[in-house]
Amino acid sequence: MSNDTGGIDKPTPKAWFHVPEHGENSNVETRLASLEGYLTPNSRFFVRSHNPTPRIDASEWRLRIHGDGLSRALELDYAALRAMPQVAVTRAIECAGNARAFFAERYGQQAGGAQWHTGAIGVAEWSGVRLRDVLERAGITEAARDVLPVGLDEKGFARPLPVAKAMADDTLIALTMNGEQLPPDHGFPARLVVSGWLGAASIKWLGEIRVSTQALHTHWNTRDYTLAGPDYPAQPPADGIPITTMPVMSVIELDWNAELPAGEHTLRGRAFSGEGRVCRVEYAVNDAPWRDAHLETPNIPGAWVRWAFRWQATPGPHVVRIRATDENGHVQPESVPWNDHGCLYNAVIAHPVRVG
Numbered sequence: 001m002s003n004d005t006g007g008i009d010k011p012t013p014k015a016w017f018h019v020p021e022h023g024e025n026s027n028v029e030t031r032l033a034s035l036e037g038y039l040t041p042n043s044r045f046f047v048r049s050h051n052p053t054p055r056i057d058a059s060e061w062r063l064r065i066h067g068d069g070l071s072r073a074l075e076l077d078y079a080a081l082r083a084m085p086q087v088a089v090t091r092a093i094e095c096a097g098n099a100r101a102f103f104a105e106r107y108g109q110q111a112g113g114a115q116w117h118t119g120a121i122g123v124a125e126w127s128g129v130r131l132r133d134v135l136e137r138a139g140i141t142e143a144a145r146d147v148l149p150v151g152l153d154e155k156g157f158a159r160p161l162p163v164a165k166a167m168a169d170d171t172l173i174a175l176t177m178n179g180e181q182l183p184p185d186h187g188f189p190a191r192l193v194v195s196g197w198l199g200a201a202s203i204k205w206l207g208e209i210r211v212s213t214q215a216l217h218t219h220w221n222t223r224d225y226t227l228a229g230p231d232y233p234a235q236p237p238a239d240g241i242p243i244t245t246m247p248v249m250s251v252i253e254l255d256w257n258a259e260l261p262a263g264e265h266t267l268r269g270r271a272f273s274g275e276g277r278v279c280r281v282e283y284a285v286n287d288a289p290w291r292d293a294h295l296e297t298p299n300i301p302g303a304w305v306r307w308a309f310r311w312q313a314t315p316g317p318h319v320v321r322i323r324a325t326d327e328n329g330h331v332q333p334e335s336v337p338w339n340d341h342g343c344l345y346n347a348v349i350a351h352p353v354r355v356g
């Protein structure tokens, strides 16, 4: 292993990944400067796991679907899922804690958790079975309220979602990622993909789905992955507001404190907004006024859009700022109020660049 990432199965070379400070050893963020095409290759996709990657034998594996919101319990094996109609979607998965490190910069105090910069996001083409198709096969009833997918990793990571989101067209039990069998680190043999929601909704190594007529609560929608702190009301039993969709945000394909030669450069990056679509990206270098960056195609809702601008770089230190706006008029703010878990940091970031 080239980094201290012993819980992860795939190689994590420094050319492709950063290891965030104070992370567990099953966390790596994508080095955005290493991205090339629209999709994040599986080999470079960030990994955020609360437990080491489990080794699961697909031939022994079963998905158990049960609960009082169903007419019948169901057990599906890998072959049965593969035999059902397969659907493909291109969607982002972004950790709710992406960019958490910037709370420390702004408030002089670290929010608890891995100190991610902006690389805890990736976009892939996922294919598999609609969760809705499975729930309908189990005879989901009118009274069903919450759906709890449970992971097979050591401590059984599990976070509920409401029936409406579970039944959405693009909520998948994914079996493939960018045309390959799901890699072990990303949830083999099956993971949920919950479009536009925080990454923690997209349960990996799925083993069980419980459908309840009651509101469901786990550690992961009450004590963590909530907006909690002085500016946020508690929503008992949660210590704050349980996080659902991800806000508008942009990232730049440059390392922190990147060094560039003087001369003309094309600076590139990506912008995204939960379930929606980004329609404008602006940039400002140092104190210059905001100007529009060029948006490329494709621009898939729930995934991201690539942006670019030309920059005549003169020697010295510079600061590059990027600001995205989505189709609903949401703009990246100048600041984000403190929250104890350091989630949803989507403020404009002053990115330092040194030109030699």
Ligand SMILES: Nc1nc2c(c(=O)[nH]1)N[C@H]1C(S)=C(S)[C@@H](COP(=O)(O)O)O[C@H]1N2
Binding pocket: 045, 046, 047, 048, 049, 050, 051, 093, 094, 095, 096, 150, 151, 152, 153, 156, 157, 185, 186, 187, 198, 199, 200, 201, 202, 203, 204, 205
């Ligand atoms: N079973 C299980 N699913 C999980 C997790 C986990 O620790 N265990 N981590 C979640 C979190 S917090 C995120 S951000 C995404 C990360 O997905 P990735 O590792 O494929 O990038 O997976 C989610 N699904």
Ligand SMILES: [Mo]
Binding pocket: 048, 094, 095, 096, 097, 199, 200
């Ligand atoms: Mo996450």
